[in-house]
Amino acid sequence: MPTADRSDPFTQGRVTAAVLIIGDEILSGRTQDTNLRDIARYLGAHGVDLAEARTVADVQEEIVAALNALRSRYDYVITTGGIGPTHDDITADAVAAAFGVELHEHPDIIAMMEARWGDELNAARRRMARVPDGGELVNNPVQGPPGFTIGNVFVLAGVPQIMRGMLQDVGPRLKGGAVVVSRTLRVEGSGEGAVAAPLEAVAKAHPGLSLGSYPFYGQDGFGTNLVVRGRDPGEVEATLTELISVLREAGVANLQVVETPA
Numbered sequence: 230m231p232t233a234d235r236s237d238p239f240t241q242g243r244v245t246a247a248v249l250i251i252g253d254e255i256l257s258g259r260t261q262d263t264n265l266r267d268i269a270r271y272l273g274a275h276g277v278d279l280a281e282a283r284t285v286a287d288v289q290e291e292i293v294a295a296l297n298a299l300r301s302r303y304d305y306v307i308t309t310g311g312i313g314p315t316h317d318d319i320t321a322d323a324v325a326a327a328f329g330v331e332l333h334e335h336p337d338i339i340a341m342m343e344a345r346w347g348d349e350l351n352a353a354r355r356r357m358a359r360v361p362d363g364g365e366l367v368n369n370p371v372q373g374p375p376g377f378t379i380g381n382v383f384v385l386a387g388v389p390q391i392m393r394g395m396l397q398d399v400g401p402r403l404k405g406g407a408v409v410v411s412r413t414l415r416v417e418g419s420g421e422g423a424v425a426a427p428l429e430a431v432a433k434a435h436p437g438l439s440l441g442s443y444p445f446y447g448q449d450g451f452g453t454n455l456v457v458r459g460r461d462p463g464e465v466e467a468t469l470t471e472l473i474s475v476l477r478e479a480g481v482a483n484l485q486v487v488e489t490p491a
Contacts, residue, residue: 244277244406246305249295250284251320252387255310264309264392271396276405277305287311292323300327300382305403310387312376314353321377324384325361335360338374368398378402407460412469416476417452417483420444424453427475435468437461452483 248268254260262284269279280303285291292311299306311320325332338358342350357374360366367376367383371394376385378399385395416424421442432440438459445452455472459465473484 244305244404245280245303246272246277246307247281247283247299247303248279249292249299249306249308250282250387251287251292251308251310251323252284253287253317255284256286263389264387267389267393268307268309268396271393271400272403273409275400275403276408277403278406278409287317287319289319289323289326292320293327296324296327296382300380304381306382307399308382308384309392312357312374312384312386314356318356320384321356321359321361324379324382328361328363328379330362330379332359332361334358335364335366335377337366341374367395370394370397409458409460410462410465411456411458412465413487414455414457414469414472414476415452415485415487416455416481417450417485419452419481419483421453423479423481424455424476427479427481428455428472431468431472431475434471435459435464438464438468440468440472454487 248265250262250265252260255262265282272279281299283295283299285295296306296308308320308324311318311323321332334355335358338360339350339355342354342358346354360377361379364377364379367378367385369375369386369391371391373386373391376383376395378384383399383402385392385399421444424442428440428442432438438457441456441458443454443456445454457465457469457472459468469486476484
């Protein structure tokens with residue numbers, strides 16, 4: 230598997246993943262993707278950092294190129310979309326091509342389909358039973374055929390509810406690292422220009438952590454969320470306290486620690 234960049238203390242012991250979102254409907258704007266958010270949160274809870282996400286069209290050569298690039302760089306790749314019964318559902322074909330293996334109809338999937346559809350099991354539905362040689366099934370507890378995994382790649386459905394169900398079978402197969410914890414400091418009435426220097430000073434003093442600034446605007450005013458992330462909860466908490474102190478010394482007020490997703 231790929232290894233983390235040891236030159237950055239924050240990446241030490243890091244397990245990484247990428248998401249490959251497949252589908253013309255995403256790129257056209259017809260369908261809004263929500264899977265990326267759900268996958269990122271799920272992986273984070275298992276000690277796996279989502280490091281990259283790409284979206285590609287229903288073009289086999291593009292899927293193969295993206296998949297090969299991602300699977301060689303990261304510990305895991307999760308794909309979503311393109312495993313349905315229609316002509317443009319070509320993810321299984323692309324994954325097989327990327328790994329240089331053939332596709333075959335998985336007998337367990339065919340048995341599931343025969344039990345459900347009987348004589349109505351047509352050629353289109355049988356497309357969903359194709360799995361690359363050497364692949365293993367990923368359980369689908371919601372509806373329809375399962376996904377599959379081969380190498381360090383997990384191939385999941387694009388329908389959000391079904392994808393989330395499949396994720397439950399992915400988690401136990403992951404070899405995660407230390408879970409990243411985060412703390413958020415909400416600074417109301419001060420933009421990034423006011424907090425940039427104090428934030429940079431604290432960030433340089435703690436190279437093993439990730440410190441970020443995220444401005445917000447709304448009817449109730451504006452401000453900045455400052456997020457401290459790391460794998461040592463004690464260090465994260467101590468750094469948050471230090472950040473508050475440094476900001477107050479710089480004359481920045483209206484500070485509030487809030488709970489937000491990592």
